[in-house]
Amino acid sequence: xxxxxDAIVTALRPRRPKVLLGASLFVVAVVVLPLAxxxxxxxxxGATKLWHLVWRSLTASLLWNTVRLTVVVTVLCAVIGTLAAxxxxxxxxxxxxxxxxxxxxxxxxxxxxxxxxxxxxxxxxQGFRGAxxxxxxxxxxxxxxxxxxxxxxxxxxxxxIALSLGASRLSTFVRITLGQARRAILGGCxxxxxVILAEYGAFExxxxxxxxxxxxxxxxxxFDTSSACxxxxxxxxxxxxxxxxxxxxxxxxxxxRGGPGAQRLLVRRRLGRGKLPVTSAYALLVLAGLxxxxxxxxxxxFEGGAHALVGAPLGSAALHTVGYSLAAASVATxxxxxxxxLVVRHPGGLHLLLERTTFLVLAMPGLVVALAISYFxxxxxxxxxxxxxxxxxxxxxxxxxxxxxxxxxxxxxQSPVGLEEVAGSLGVxxxxxxxxxxLPLIAPGLGAAFCLVxxxxxxxxxxxxxxxxxxxxxxxxxxxxxxxNLSYGQAAPFALVIIAIAAVPSYVLGRFFDRLPLRxxxxxxxxx
Amino acid sequence: MQSSFGTSACIRSxxxxxxxxxxxxxxxxxLSLAACAGTSPTxxxxxxxxxxxxxxxxxxxxxxxxxxxxxxxxxxxxxNNDEDVLDAEIxxxxxxxxxxxxLTENSPPLEYLQQKGLLAPVDPSTLAQTPSKYSSPEGDWVxxxxxxxxxxxxxxxxxxxxxxxxxxxxxxxxxRGKLALAPGETDFQPVVTSVxxxxxxxxxxxWLDGIRVNAGSHIYPDNETVAExxxxxxxxxxxxxxxxxxxxRAEIGVSNMRSEIAYFAPRDPGYVLDVSGAGILKSSKxxxxxxxxxxxxxxxxxxxxIGHSISFEYPIASGVQSPQPETPFDELEPNPxxxxxLGTGAQAVAxxxxxxxx
Numbered sequence: 001x002x003x004x005x006d007a008i009v010t011a012l013r014p015r016r017p018k019v020l021l022g023a024s025l026f027v028v029a030v031v032v033l034p035l036a037x038x039x040x041x042x043x044x045x046g047a048t049k050l051w052h053l054v055w056r057s058l059t060a061s062l063l064w065n066t067v068r069l070t071v072v073v074t075v076l077c078a079v080i081g082t083l084a085a086x087x088x089x090x091x092x093x094x095x096x097x098x099x100x101x102x103x104x105x106x107x108x109x110x111x112x113x114x115x116x117x118x119x120x121x122x123x124x125x126q127g128f129r130g131a132x133x134x135x136x137x138x139x140x141x142x143x144x145x146x147x148x149x150x151x152x153x154x155x156x157x158x159x160x161i162a163l164s165l166g167a168s169r170l171s172t173f174v175r176i177t178l179g180q181a182r183r184a185i186l187g188g189c190x191x192x193x194x195v196i197l198a199e200y201g202a203f204e205x206x207x208x209x210x211x212x213x214x215x216x217x218x219x220x221x222x223f224d225t226s227s228a229c230x231x232x233x234x235x236x237x238x239x240x241x242x243x244x245x246x247x248x249x250x251x252x253x254x255x256x257r258g259g260p261g262a263q264r265l266l267v268r269r270r271l272g273r274g275k276l277p278v279t280s281a282y283a284l285l286v287l288a289g290l291x292x293x294x295x296x297x298x299x300x301x302f303e304g305g306a307h308a309l310v311g312a313p314l315g316s317a318a319l320h321t322v323g324y325s326l327a328a329a330s331v332a333t334x335x336x337x338x339x340x341x342l343v344v345r346h347p348g349g350l351h352l353l354l355e356r357t358t359f360l361v362l363a364m365p366g367l368v369v370a371l372a373i374s375y376f377x378x379x380x381x382x383x384x385x386x387x388x389x390x391x392x393x394x395x396x397x398x399x400x401x402x403x404x405x406x407x408x409x410x411x412x413x414q415s416p417v418g419l420e421e422v423a424g425s426l427g428v429x430x431x432x433x434x435x436x437x438x439l440p441l442i443a444p445g446l447g448a449a450f451c452l453v454x455x456x457x458x459x460x461x462x463x464x465x466x467x468x469x470x471x472x473x474x475x476x477x478x479x480x481x482x483x484x485n486l487s488y489g490q491a492a493p494f495a496l497v498i499i500a501i502a503a504v505p506s507y508v509l510g511r512f513f514d515r516l517p518l519r520x521x522x523x524x525x526x527x528x
Numbered sequence: 529m530q531s532s533f534g535t536s537a538c539i540r541s542x543x544x545x546x547x548x549x550x551x552x553x554x555x556x557x558x559l560s561l562a563a564c565a566g567t568s569p570t571x572x573x574x575x576x577x578x579x580x581x582x583x584x585x586x587x588x589x590x591x592x593x594x595x596x597x598x599x600x601x602x603x604x605x606x607x608n609n610d611e612d613v614l615d616a617e618i619x620x621x622x623x624x625x626x627x628x629x630x631l632t633e634n635s636p637p638l639e640y641l642q643q644k645g646l647l648a649p650v651d652p653s654t655l656a657q658t659p660s661k662y663s664s665p666e667g668d669w670v671x672x673x674x675x676x677x678x679x680x681x682x683x684x685x686x687x688x689x690x691x692x693x694x695x696x697x698x699x700x701x702x703x704r705g706k707l708a709l710a711p712g713e714t715d716f717q718p719v720v721t722s723v724x725x726x727x728x729x730x731x732x733x734x735w736l737d738g739i740r741v742n743a744g745s746h747i748y749p750d751n752e753t754v755a756e757x758x759x760x761x762x763x764x765x766x767x768x769x770x771x772x773x774x775x776x777r778a779e780i781g782v783s784n785m786r787s788e789i790a791y792f793a794p795r796d797p798g799y800v801l802d803v804s805g806a807g808i809l810k811s812s813k814x815x816x817x818x819x820x821x822x823x824x825x826x827x828x829x830x831x832x833x834i835g836h837s838i839s840f841e842y843p844i845a846s847g848v849q850s851p852q853p854e855t856p857f858d859e860l861e862p863n864p865x866x867x868x869x870l871g872t873g874a875q876a877v878a879x880x881x882x883x884x885x886x
Contacts, residue, residue, distance in 0.1 A: 056884060057884050126757070127745065203749075204750070205753070207757065214886075218886070219616070220612040303780075375620065378622075378624070383621075386626075387626065465608075466609070468607075470605045470606070470607040473608075485586060486776050486779050487587065487779060
């Protein structure tokens with residue numbers, strides 16, 4: 001994977017990483033469980049019916065809708081996410097710590113809240129147009145987060161060398177900076193594309209038909225699980241195409257720093273006269289991504305129909321949401337560690353295949369994953385765990401495992417393996433090395449993974465509706481119930497609390513990076 | 529020099545490790561919290577709690593549940609979702625289903641559960657409160673409230689006199705691009721079933737083809753969206769149930785209303801009364817408490833809660849009249865198709881699918 005270094009590393013480590021492989025196999029088996037369910041169920045619907053279902057004119061229009069949206073939104077997210085990350089990490093943007101938090105928060109606003117906010121603003125925002133606007137604003141942080149992490153960790157020396165050799169600033173940016181961040185950008189784009197394939201709530205509000213909305217219709221109206229699963233297979237096929245394409249594009253390239261030494265200081269590029277326009281661009285992005293949904297929520301609290309305020313349900317829903325999401329974030333992050341270590345430290349066809357397989361789950365609608373888990377508990381565990389909190393947490397962990405993996409993996413790839421080897425040569429045992437060297441090295445990735453999964457879980461709706469314990473409610477399910485009843489005024493407070501809760505990990509995420517030891521000495525100017 | 533410094537800094541850096549550890553401890557707390565939240569009723573030891581799978585509008589159900597708990601001391605745990613998802617869950621759960629009572633927006637999901645043999649007979653005294661044509665012909669579920677299909681239209685885009693009065697006209701080419709539709713909505717299937725039973729499969733299919741062409745890209749996932757796009761002037765008119773319009777008016781205010789409702793011609797196949805009902809699961813271990821809940825739903829008190837709620841559904845039992853400012857229930861002139869004829873909706877779904885609307 002990482003080129004020359006790794007060939008040597010592999011040669012130095014002929015031993016198979018048994019523990020790591022075992023743990024990874026277990027994790028991957030859990031994550032792909034829903035896929036197995038999908039195949040069994042789709043098979044149950046019979047080949048003729050499946051053929052009939054997939055090869056019809058509606059499929060073509062759904063496919064067109066799904067593909068064009070995915071392409072447009074992914075490109076937009078790549079541009080916005082990368083530029084936003086560069087500005088925050090590499091320029092002297094005023095109040096960059098504030099921006100660093102604010103540009104991440106939109107990801108934590110449920111897509112259905114964003115679309116609700118926009119569609120109540122203007123009739124222009126609906127159908128394809130609406131879907132592009134809403135999805136771009138809701139998911140660009142998926143590119144921003146890995147790219148900013150990668151820009152933080154990248155070796156500034158390469159840029160300096162390019163500049164000293166006479167390359168222009170633009171050329172250095174394109175060839176070196178973007179080159180260093182390429183894997184992060186691609187990883188982010190992959191996530192964006194997969195998430196769009198599985199999106200439901202936003203399109204339902206915007207009235208835009210995709211495969212996923214159709215899967216929901218099939219499932220909800222016909223009581224027809226097998227047809228829904230058969231259609232989901234088309235989504236899985238689409239995501240396979242994406243994964244293969246992504247794999248082909250990644251290629252080689254060196255990510256970890258040249259020497260095993262301490263990180264050099266980053267030089268922040270001065271914006272100079274560009275300060276005002278760049279700051280305005282950030283303000284605009286935050287206004288669109290954060291201001292509109294917040295503003296429309298506040299508007300509806302005051303303008304919606306008369307009703308009692310919902311203090312108690314709001315508090316209990318918030319508590320449930322936070323509890324489930326924290327649990328899911330820790331489980332998913334822990335699950336990602338062995339797989340990330342395996343695939344980066346011990347590259348190989350099988351290991352890569354294991355890792356890539358888990359990405360398929362991202363394109364599976366939450367509904368399908370929930371059905372799989374619920375089916376599993378009913379049929380194979382005799383109802384054990386049915387409608388219980390741990391099962392819901394498991395569903396979240398599976399659904400958002402790829403998000404955690406991307407973050408952890410990026411950090412592992414950037415942490416020099418040499419340090420682990422030094423620890424080993426100094427007599428530290430493997431578990432000790434893991435705790436004392438590896439985990440601190442990949443801490444940014446762990447933190448990012450934790451926050452990303454937490455944010456996603458806070459906004460999860462469709463799996464929650466199926467797996468949530470009876471009597472419990474999350475903020476998302478309550479918002480949805482009221483929004484679906486056209487009770488915007490009653491739905492809005494739940495949206496605001498979701499946004500408030502989401503702000504916490506976004507803030508932590510920003511601070512976490514800032515307090516890392518290697519960032520402590522970052523200055524505006526290079527040291528003399 | 530620099531390299532050795534970097535190495536030792538990383539190995540010795542206690543900050544990162546302790547942060548990780550504290551992170552882990554933060555995480556364990558909610559894990560146990562979440563587990564506690566999952567293990568249900570805290571007060572269950574003392575009082576009976578029934579589980580209600582609720583496909584009806586949340587606010588109205590919450591009001592009914594609160595009044596029922598107060599009147600009887602029986603607790604009710606709510607599980608909310610689309611009626612069809614709840615149906616699918618119950619079927620998957622089989623005899624282990626934790627559900628005691630299921631409350632739906634339409635009759636087909638109840639007919640489906642009945643067909644699967646999952647419902648227990650309802651007390652005759654409860655059934656007696658609702659006119660028999662609004663309850664299960666087999667007595668396995670009871671009708672609780674009703675709604676009627678209407679046209680919602682935007683007078684700025686289409687004149688009232690230009691609207692169709694006959695359901696078959698929805699497929700008329702003069703309405704191309706003017707029709708908004710939610711074919712996946714459970715409220716639309718009864719209209720399709722009604723047309724199917726009146727005109728037969730071939731004509732119903734041609735009709736749906738015409739509808740698909742007329743709707744074009746104005747296919748929406750639910751009636752709320754149809755009501756909204758018509759009100760906002762994106763589409764001229766659509767087919768919904770009457771209460772969406774009333775609810776929208778209550779929520780966004782009369783001054784924001786740009787739409788009106790119109791009825792189909794009396795007894796037209798498009799003019800369909802949809803009944804919302806409730807049934808008890810055979811597998812329920814709280815049969816007596818569940819029967820009490822059903823009795824409460826159709827009691828005068830329960831019906832008045834429904835009548836005064838923001839659901840704008842018609843109460844249909846215990847002689848309660850809707851207090852809302854809408855067409856009185858007994859002045860409605862729907863197609864006289866009954867809940868038994870509306871069936872499980874499976875034929876309508878198959879037809880919609882054949883017409884590429886699903």
